[in-house]
Amino acid sequence: MRQAAGGSVDSARTRASAAVRVSGLVKTYPAARARRRRPAAPAVRACDGVSLDIRQGEVFGLLGPNGAGKSTVVRQLTGLLRPDEGGVEVLGHDLVRHPRRAARLLAYLAQESSALDELTVALAAETTGRLRGMEAPAARRARDDVLAELGLGPLADRPLKRLSGGERRLACVAAALMGARPLLVLDEPTTGMDPHARRAVWAAVDRRRVEHGSTVLLVTHNVIEAETVLDRVAVLDRGRVIACDTPGGLKAAVGEEVRLELVWREAAPLGIPRIAALRSAAAVSGRRWTLRLTPEEAREAVALVTGGPAFAALDDFRLATPSLEDVYVALGGRAEGSGGAEGLVRA
């Protein structure tokens, strides 16, 4: 496991170029007493000693399933929630002592859009710019630029609530990008978007990073996205950072194992002894088997299922190098479909 703050050798440098320093963050939501039609809920430690260092100009991701504490971390970072313990420093400002400074340092894209829902796309962006302190002409120019950049021009006069989920999300991203901010905090920005819109978002975010050196903190539970756009990623589980590294570094930590997915047409041909032997090593989900194997074992298994009688029963198979999801499972996070907990989204 690699933690964000490296050894003491480069700690001075990390300090110098850190955009965000989060240390020992603890937040417990109090227990709820039982009321009519609602059982008592125990206190939840949503954030259990989270420490992160995010460097300037970096696209940093928080990855984890629902309820892992990602949004709780972000809400403390944006001054919306006061931590019980620990420190939050953004670009040299102590946000635990001065939570209101957050609004002057960062742009935050929340998961909810209800404040903007009844506005037109153009007015939502322009108003947000004005409320970030822009003068009216500057806000109008920036609005036109950002709508063009995200391809929202044709939707500019439509109210957000008449748009599809992905379009609405894109309009919220447009509002978040109004007014230059050195830190962008984006909570699941591309939820529901088509690939075209996703690309537009990542291009716009990247442009701000290249041109202004903006730092980006991205909350996601989309593994594919995390693998492609993040410089570094912290994996959260039950309020703790269970790993923090580059996506490549994390994958290397899992070792050489590859993942083999087999989908059978109807039932697996368990009559074949070697197939029956594979079953004991597989995670079975209906007709789908998932195996984590060394490359040699995987080669043998592929040869086995693609030849002879087994092939007749095979519907599909896929061989993949480790993904962040595998990392997540290897690190002891709650796997997809296990224990009723929601896994990471892959598509």
Added chain:
Amino acid sequence: MAAAAPPAQPLGADGAAGPGDGPAPLAARARVRPALGAVYRAQLSRARVARIPLLFVATFQSLGIMLLMRGVVDGGAEARAVVAGSSVLVVAFVALNLLAQYFGQLRASGGLDHYATLPVPPASVVLGAAAAYASFTVPGVAVTAVIGALLFHLPLGGLWVLVAVIPLAGAALAGLGAALGLLAPKPELATVCGQLGMSAALLLGVVPAGRLPLPLQWVRDLLPSTYGVEALGRALQARPDWGAVTLNLAVCAAVGAVSLAVATRAYRWATVR
């Protein structure tokens, strides 16, 4: 080591300081008046989209009440009270009831986070929303007052006083509505409080004061809309006592200021917890 080259120059208000030079510069806050203007414009536009049917409801409700009361009161002070009360009731419906619902839902759905993470003064958000809802009532109040005056054969000459009554009663009621919406622990409770406030404005504003039992008269004196009703009622006289009208408007303004200040405090409380 502090001089280690950063990957790129950070961007602040003036784009100047580097990371090694201490805290990054803070971007400018939005100033109160431009921010208020921006919130007002946005709120008015969403009200236009979503609230026009409700404005019709508010106006027809007041017109219906006046028609009903025509059989009960027979001109004079009571007729003036009915017309003034029904007109201000439109303000209560929109500014108190609908604004309480709006802020209640905004808070419950996490929409307040949007405003809370913008460097906008709380007063701008509250005043902008209150002003938008209050100005949205203008056509309804004007229609109710004119039709009411015609219905009860009252002089129309004093109706210009609506120019002061709507913003002042609007401020008092919208402030109360916003505070209720922001402080209510659940949106349903905000809705109930807004509806109750409107019922109180209906009962205590429309029914002439002389016919109310004594305890209700005290409550009537506590209700912010009462002074708007009084001012408008007096302006509907043949020869209005402008001193009394001004006094009532002054009380209304004071109550409005207090209620908006409370709403601003409530907003601060609701955004950072």
